[in-house]
Amino acid sequence: MSVATRTQVIMPQVPNREDLDATWKYLEMGVAKIMADLQDGIDMQTYMGVYTAVHNFCTSQKAVSNAMQGTAIGGAHRGAHLLGEDLYQNLITYLTAYLKNLVQLSKTHSDEALLSFYIREWDRYTTAAKYINHLFRYLNRHWVKREMDEGKKNIFDVYTLHLVQWRQTLFTEVNEKVMDAVLKMVEKQRNGETIEHAQIKSIVDSFVSLGLDESDPTKSTLDVYRFHFERPFLEATKLFYQSESKQFVAENSIVEYMKKAEIRLDEEEERVKMYLHPDIIVPLKKTCNAALISDHSAILRDEFQVLLDNDRYDDMERMYKLLARIPDGLDPLRAKFEAHVRKAGLGAVQKVAVDADKLEPKVYIDALLEIHTQYQALVKKAFQDEPEFTRSLDNACREFVNRNPVCKSGTNKSPELLAKYADAVLRKGTNGAEESDLENILNQIMTVFKYIEDKDVFQKFYSRMLARRLIHTTSSSDDAETSMISKLKEQCGYEYTNKLQRMFQDMQISKDLNGGYKEFEDKILDSGSARGVDATYSILGTGFWPLNAPNTDFTPPAEIAKAYERFQTFYGQKHSGRKLTWLWQFCKGEMKANYCKNQKTPYTFQVSTYQMAILLLFNENDKNSYDDIVKATQLLPDVLDPALGIFVKAKILTMSPEAGKPESGKMFSLNYDFKSKKLRINLNIAVKSEQKQEVEDTHKTIEEDRKLLMQSAIVRIMKARKKMKHTQLVSECINQIRTRFVPKIPDIKKCIDILLEKEYLERLEDDELGYLA
Structure with a gap:
């Protein structure tokens, strides 16, 4: 009887339970009917007959007595055990013969016809297995369960037994031919042909279903699928894309190749969704990335500079997304990007730096901001704000902001010009920004400030200019001044802006003080004294304002002298013991x-x-x-x-x-x-000579402040550590101070020598320094 042709099987009556051979023949006929003609259904009489026959076969008393005569205890169970085993083995024999016949029939098919045959027979077989499993429930519930509980190997429930037999008898013979047919279909699809991808989905599901853990039949694995489907699929994918990409690169531009690679990668992801198992997604991506990207990464990276030079944002974004898929794919791009931005920044400064002494702060800062804005937009659009590309941008900007043609003699010029630009923006009477744009300009100032290494230089110039704006009431907006100080505080901390905030407080205190002075003056005027000049006064704390006493003697005219003497009397009554130093120059x-x-x-x-x-x-x-x-x-x-x-x-x-x-x-x-x-x-x-002198004085003050800052840092470190190697002390000092400025090692060594002379430190053995309390 051929299982491939439909046969009409008429089931006889259930045989006598005592006749075991007749009972198995009856069961075999029922199993064959289910296997061959399941689509016609199974009548209730046959169904109940087979079910009853299984029960009878496993519980035949005659068989029990014949098999176990002389056994007093446990005989009935042992007999049932032997009969269950007979039934189980007979079923294996039947399934083996059935599947061997399918193997022979499969040899008459190839390619897509073989897939259709395999899927059709798999569906028929697994559906029949569910029915047979149900009819053999008694065997599963008793004999199979007991065998499995006792730890017997290679014992499965009836449905799983069907799958095991399929794998051992048919799958081992046909899986390679089936997989070859699958790969041919996939290649057709990759070449643009339409295929019946539902067939491949069925094959994948079949391979997955055969993943049985024989040591624990209750568990399933993907071993069969991974070895027999994933492995050859990935290998075929690699070879296909290696061949195609090599030919495409030879005949097309790099940009066109990137577009092609993008399409191919998207197609493979879609292929997983359509008919592949989700387990393949990671190794498939790795395989495609290797063939389409890694193998051509060198020529892709060579093209990057061309794209940068021509501002090809879309193509750079495409290259970024491709190279981001492979390990360390972006590192060379980041290095090229950083070098390119640094070069662009230096070029922009070179254009405006005809005469560094006459350079307008706005022109200089705008040149720096233009480069930063341009390449920040590139990082955002093409490189998706990736932190490492942002870091490359920051490194490049820090370099050309601090070391450029304007800063030939050092790094002090950028913070000085930035402070002057901030002063121009925040001062009345200049072509500053409208209030609506002011906050945006302050943010731009902070962008450049972030890159400045010598933040102490900016602080010194900014504080002097702020002092002038406050004294001469030339600030365009108190809100803008406060906003700027808040931004500086956020970036550099409370200590950096403490004096700036105290300057504002002094001006508010001065306003209140002037109100009291007017009342005091009115009382004097009532007594007949002449007012002379109408004056207001600002009382500035010595430790917070970056202002020096006048550098010249001065005899004020009588009109002014009377007014300031009157105020001095008022102030002395209010704050006894305080000394006022008049800053006539302001x-x-x-x-x-x-x-x-x-x-x-x-x-x-x-x-x-x-x-x-x-x-x-x-x-x-x-x-x-x-x-x-x-x-x-x-x-x-x-x-x-x-x-x-x-x-x-x-x-x-x-x-x-x-x-x-x-x-x-x-x-x-x-x-x-x-x-x-x-x-x-x-x-x-202000005369230019005075302005120049003030700049020179400011720089001298900065140098003095730096020496004190380095000395205090050294003492603070040594007080905490007690003993320290000379090189370690220098390194730690740099780490502590670098947020304000980048100290030079010779300067730190000079400060150490000064502290040794002052006996704050002492030299110990092995180039070690000690702290003297």
């Missing part, structure tokens, strides 16, 4: 010019206190000699000459002889014919 005021001919509305001159003292001399005399002015004001030439020079240039005063600079022997006269289109004229202008 004082300023306004004067009405009532002397000009043909001018109905008097001009208002905005002047420094020094300038005010000079002009007030002309209330007494229309002409004053240089020497008279020096005698009256006590000002040094460094201060007096620029002030007189401004008056002469503005034609408020005339000088004779006209040629040359203000100096001894010159005569200065009040110009009654002075004219100006403006009614308010600002004469309180």
Whole structure:
């Protein structure tokens, strides 16, 4: 009887339970009917007949007595055991014969026809196995269970037995031919043909179902699937893509190849979703990545510089996504990107750095920001804000911000120019930003600030400029000033901005103090004293403001002297014991010019206190000699000459002889014919020489502060450690200070020598230093 053709089997009556041979023949006929004609269904009589026959076969009393005569205890169980084993072995014999017949029939099929045959017979076989398993429940429940509980090997429930026999008898013979057919279909699909992928899905499910753990039949494994399906599938995939990619690269551009590789990788992921097992996804990706990306990584990386030079964002994003799939695929790209950004930054600075001394802060900072903005956008779009690419961008920006043509002599120029740019933005009267854009500009300033290594230089210049803005009330917005300090505090900590915040507090205290002084002054005026000048005063804490005492003697005019003496009396009553040092160089005021001919509305001159003292001399005399002015004001030439020079240039005063600079022997006269289109004229202008001197003084202060900072860091480290190697101390000192500036090793060594001389430290053996309490 051939199992491949439909046969009509008529089931006889259930045989006598005593006739064991007849009973098995009856069961075999029922099993064959299920195997061959399951699609026609099975009638209830046959179903019940087979079920009953299995029960009878396993519980035949005659068989028990014949097999176990003379056994008093346990005979019935042992007899049932023997009969159960007979039935189990007979079923194996039947299934083996059935499957061997299928093996012979499979040889008449190949390729897709073989797949159709395999799937059809698998579906028929496994469906029949479920029915037979149900009919043999008594065998499963008693004999099989007892054998398995006793630890017997190679004993399975009836359904699992069907799968085991399929694997041992048919699968071992046909799996290679089946897999070859599967791989041919997959290759057709990769070449653009349409296939019946449901067939492959059925094959995959079949291979997975055969993964039985024979040591524990209750468990399943993927061993069969992995060895017989995944392994050849991955090998075929590797060979296919190696061959295709090699040919494609030879005939097309790298950009076109990347597009092709992207499509192929997406197709493979879709293939997993359509008909492959999820277990294959990781090794399949690894295989495809190796063949499509790793094998061509060198030419991909060579192309990266071309894409960078031409701003090909989309293609760089494509390359990033491809190389991100392989181990260490992106490292060379990051290195090239960092070098490219550094070069671009240096080039941008080179364009604007014609004369570093005359360089406008805004032009310089805009050049730095332009490069950062450009490549930050690239990192965001093409490299998906990947932290390592962001780090490469930061490294490159830090390099060209601190070491560029403008910073030839060191790294101090960038923080100085950034502080000046911040001052221009935050000051009134400059072409600063609108309030709506101000916060955005402050964020840009902080972007550059993040890269600056010498943050102490920025702090020193910024604090001096902030002091001027506060003293002269030229801040464009208190909110903007506060926001900037908050940003600095967030990045550098409380200590960095402590003095800046205290400066604001002093200005608020001064406002309150001026209110009290007005009341005090009003009482004096009631008693008949003249007010003289209408003045306000700022009381600044010595330790918090970066301001120095005047560098010249000065005798204030009587009008000013009376006012400041009155305030000094008021302040002394309020705070006894405190000493006020008047910072005349920062004082300023306004004067009405009532002397000009043909001018109905008097001009208002905005002047420094020094300038005010000079002009007030002309209330007494229309002409004053240089020497008279020096005698009256006590000002040094460094201060007096620029002030007189401004008056002469503005034609408020005339000088004779006209040629040359203000100096001894010159005569200065009040110009009654002075004219100006403006009614308010600002004469309180900083001279370039003064500005240059202030910058030099600031740098000197920075150097002194650095020495003290390094010494305090060394003492702090040694106090904690007691003993330390010289090299370790230098290294630890650098680590502690580098957030403020990057100290030079020779400078640290000099500071160590100073502390040795001062006996804070002592030299020990083996190049070790000790702390002296």
